[in-house]
Amino acid sequence: MDSLIALIWQILMIPVGFFVGGAQERRHLRSLDQREGALSYLTVNNLKRVTDPNSVRQSAMVVGQVVIATDYYKSFVTSLRNLVGGEMKSAQSLLLRARREARLRMLEEAIKIGAQEVWNVRFGFSNIAQMRGRQGAMQVELLAYGTAVVRQ
16 A cells, blocks of 8 residues: 555656746756856856966955756656666756856856956766665756956
């Protein structure tokens, strides 16, 4: 009986995850678009050496970190994709959102110190998927870091 209830619960969670998770993802993507537009004036690159280092008044390491998990529907679809193989678009969406959010948080930290540029931008990734208690949920941690530069 308990296994039947668990099965029914899982089946009911699929449409809930599809609609609620999809709405949250669309809202997050709109937020990312707006915030990226507001910060588009910053110069961001992955070059290791700052051009014209004599004009640098201040520099500091800035970091943006985010942990994002998928909804139940995407986790279910991904587990099905694992059975047959192929491209996992739901995982790509998760990583894209995480990378954009981590980058924005890094840039927002750079703004706090008055930086106009961020150099040597790098990304770190950690897969914390399938933790106990949320079996099947895809979760990733992404870290963006770089050197914020304030010019004279």
